[in-house]
Amino acid sequence: MLFYRYKDVIEEGDIVMVYIGRQQMKLVNVTLGEVINTRYGHFEHDKMVGKKYGDQMVGAKGYGFIYLLHPTPELWTVSLPHRTQIVYTPDSSYVIQRLNIGPGSRVIEAGTGSASFTHSFARTLGDQGKLFTYEFHEVRCNEARKELERHGLLAVNTTITHRDVCQDGFEIQGEDIRGDAVFLDLPAPWTAIPHLKHVISKEMATGICCFSPCIEQVDKTVAALQEEGWTDIEMVEVMGRRWEARKDMVRDISDVVKRLKDIQARKTQGIEGRRVVKLQSETATPEPNVSYDSGNKRPASTEEDQQKQSESESKEVSPSQQPPSKFQNLGKGFNPFGKGIRVREGDESYAWTQVTKIESDVKSHTSYLTFARNIPTKKQPEENV
Amino acid sequence: MEAGKSRGVIEAGRYAVVKLPSEGLKIVELRSHSTVNLGKFGSFKVDGVLGYSYGQAFEIIDDRNVRPIKSLMESEPTEIDTEEEEITKDKLTELFTASSESNQNIIDIGSKIQKLSNEEIDNLKKSGASSEIGQKIIEQMIAGHEGFDKKTVFSQQKYLRRKQQKFLRRFSVEYLSSTLMLQYYIEKDLPRVLDISPETLGLLMTYGNVRPGGNYLLLDETGGVILYAMLERMIGQGTVLVLHENEHANLNVMKYSNLSEEETKLTVKTASWLLFIEPDTQRIEWQPFTQEEIDQLPPAKKTKYYRRHNRALEINDTLDLIQNGNFDGFISVSTLSMPSVLPYVLDRVGGSRAVAIYNQFKENLLETQHFLQVDKRILAPSIIESRVRPYQTIPGRMHPVMTMRGYGGYVLWGTRVFPAENIQAIGRGMSNKKKNMDRVSS
Incomplete structure (x- = not known):
């Protein structure tokens, strides 16, 4: 439950x-x-x-x-074992909304597939509704049945049938299906459509959605729907996108210039310094004389860095004896963007803007959704009105 | 709003949607023995449409009577009255068999190409109210169109379709679903529904896990469209507590809900933000009178007493609901700043329940998601966007429609959790800790 x-x-x-x-x-x-x-x-x-x-x-x-x-059906959609391509939430939620499926609706679903949509339907139908789901692949059908049993769906509103509906139709013995919504996720929905007239409601409108990845399938589906008297046929595509909140560092051009000046200054000082070092090797190189912005940018080096720096400097008798490496100046000097050190996104020592980043793998095409409906043109006897 | 047959068959005394060939929508009350006026599309007698199933298309014939037709665009008579002969779309095109292979010979001279003047069209319109007049106008317009035979068959069909939308006196009666309710307001007043599209409404209902028996917390600034959609998925089972920022909730839309005020009250509770945020200060100390005391009151005072009595009970019940918390979800379609709202709301949402927040601007949800990443009470928040792109659906000539309205909004979805104190995650911090320990031991 x-x-x-x-x-x-x-x-x-x-x-x-x-x-x-x-x-x-x-x-x-x-x-x-x-x-x-x-x-x-x-x-x-x-x-x-x-x-x-x-x-x-x-x-x-x-x-x-x-x-x-x-x-929940939505978490289940993320976690379920994929037996087939599944219907994702942007598609399934739209189908439910557009076909006006709610508590008490009677839904026909073929095939069951990974039973992702099955869960979403079942939740929405409540205990007054009914879901008839069909799967033609026997192994998949049995797996799905076990799952629906475990999740309590069969006990409430769901019936699963092993059946090739394209061949054998939708009728279930002893069951008056009276479907008012149909979802066909089949390779050839146009072969199943002619069977629907025996199981859809004769009292009220029935909405249908056929879910097919190829435009050629849509062509044939539309023709079959027209042939069978379905109206208001429209095909749409649903594009679902997921975005994550991220932070992007604000890199100000004036800081770039300041840093370049700093490098220049230290270079000159370095040349000067090395000359001094040659003369008196026991003296440590003085800190470069640069003024920093008071803003929230990280100062040249933290206390810790300075300590390490002075440690390493005291060990290395002369920097010029070390072979030059690109990491040699890490954390030294004016470093407004944290170059060379690992900066955590959102680190308060830097300035950030809030941005959205799209998911790395976009579902650029799920399927085409062909909607239509069947209206039984019949006037109920006056006394019922 | 209800299950079963009442969603299926057109009944008197209910609100329904009338869909016009122009795709315009109108919400009408179907009072028996009355007439509904559709403006330039004519008017019809309500009794004529009762008893058919929702979705049925009709054509207005003489004297505001109707007859069922297959759909708004196909006037083939349905099984009920096959005797009647009339010119169908295809037959109409047959009348003008000449068409061109390409648009090579089309010269754009604007409205001059049409010989039939507006005045003549108006006169034709006045000559009768039935759909045949519409057909006649279209026929004459085609006859008066100098370049019609130079159009390709496809463009002739398009022309015909446009004229049908304009002149045919057809309509369908639709069940007032939440999608149509929203569609109605989208066309009438898009800012009122904060740009939300039907697909995003569906997304919100699904991610919010709205179902019968749930107990939800709702912010709805659309005047009740969202509430209407929720009630449609709950059919009177469960509760929705609507929070409002004015003294009274604005749920104007509910006047079309086909539910009485009493029925609505069973499911829908309302509370102002003051009540929600400071429940302790808002409780009403109410000492009910004894029956004897009530009996002694003069009639005017008695009414007043009952009004105050009911009001006190109602408010205190709502306060209980708020203080019990453990809501089955928080659904928001609001322009309030969520980082300021959520600190009051999150503690009232039950464990592992969904939070689904709509905003028309992604940037506002971005700020909210950053807020939640620090707050930690919502697991894995994501911003989700859904856009539906409709196609021209003609076999062999499928393509997306050329333009569509840019609206729809975004939904932030996450799950309420209870983070534990001082849990050591496995990650970089972990390996550093191990390294430190190694260093100590070596």
Whole structure:
């Protein structure tokens, strides 16, 4: 029932969405004695019992952590084992919104595939609705059935059928399907469309969405829909994008000039210095004489750096004896952008602007969504009106 | 707003949407024995559309009567009345079989190409109210169009479609879904709905995990479009607490909801921000009178007593709801600054529940996400964008439409968690610690 209603405290036998990382989640059945292993350590199921959904849990060794999340169709979409290409949330949420699917709707879905959309449908339909999902691949169908059983969907509103609907249609013995929404994610939806007339509602409008990656499939689908009397046919594409909040360093040109001047000054001083060193090798090189901006930019070097610097300088009798290396001047002088040192994004010693960065792998094309509807032109007897 | 049949069949006494060939929308109340006026598209008697299923298209025939047709663009008579003959789109094009292979011979001389004057068109319009007049106008316009035969078949069809949208007296009656409610306001007053698109509304409902039985916290500055969409997915099960910044919540849109005020009150609670942020100071100390005391009140005072009594109970109930917290989600469509709002809200959201925040500007959500990254109570916040691109859907000639409105907004989605104190993550800090330990031991 967890896909239909929230609960607060985890008990033995519950399902928990274990959050390991943004794209790494794992659904576990809390079983006493069992352990979940992740790259961040291992975690005992026993310790999950009694915790709240949403709690952060520390690893068995005292470090590393996971979050114990409540299962939802959206988290499941991120975590599920891919049996087939899945329907992602921007597509599925649009289909549900556009077909006006809600509690009490009767939905036909073919094929089940990885059952990602199946979960989303089931959640939205509630216990008054009904979901008929079909899968023609037997192994996938059995896996999906087990999963839907475990997640409590079969007990509430979902029926899964092993069937090639293109060949054998949608009818289920002893079941008056009366679908008012149809989602076809099939290689050849146009072969399934003629079978729909036997299972869609004869009382109310039925909306359909056919989900196909190729434009040629859309062509054939549209022709089949027209042939079968469906109207208001429209194909659309959904483009979903994810953005992350990041910070980008503000690099001011005046700082660039200041730094160049600093380098120049130190170079001259260096030449001067080396001459002095040659004369009196025991004296340390004096600090370059540069004035810094009071702003929030990192000063030339922190105390720690200065210490290290003086240490190394006292060890190296003469800098000129060292072979020149590009890291030789690390942290020295005016370094407004943290060149050569690892700067944490957002480090308060520097100035930043807030930016959004698009996800690194964009789903540039999921599929074409062909919508249409079937209106049974029939006037209900007056007394019912 | 309701499940089952009432979503299926057009009934009297309800609000519905009338869709016009121009794709314009109109929200109408279907009162039996009344007439609905569609402006230049004519008017129709409500009784004529009752009993059909929502989505049915009609054509206005004589005397404000209607007959069902296949769809707004295809006037093929449906099974119900096949006897009637009329000129269909294809037949109409057949009348002017001459067309060109290309647009080589088209010379743009603007409106001069049309011989039929506006005045003549107006006179034709006045000559009757039925759809046949529309057909007649289109026929005459084609006849009066000097370059029509120089157009390609495709462009002839497009021309026809444009004229049909303008002159045909057709409409369909649609169920007032949240998508159409939003669409109606998008066309009427886009700023009012803060630029939110239907796809983003769907995204918000899905990421917010809105479903029957949930107990949600909502900010809705659209006048209730978001609330309407939530109620559609809850059908009276669960509660929505709407927070408002004025003394009273603005839920104007709910007047079209087909729900009575009492029905709405069962699911929808409202509270001002003052109530929400300082519940302790707002509680009403209320000593109810005994029945005897009430009976002794004069009628005017009795009414006043009951009003105050109910108000006190209502406010205290709402305060209980707020103080119990553990909301099943926070959904926000608001122009308030979220970094200032969230500190008050997050503690009231239950563990592992979703937070779905809409804003028309990505930059505002960016600021919010930065805020949450420091706050730590929301796990893995992301900004999500969804844009739907419609296509010209004609087999063999599919392509995206050339222009579309640039609106839609963004949704920030995350999950409420309870971070533990002093947990050592495995990462760079960890290896440094190990190194330090190694150094100590060596």
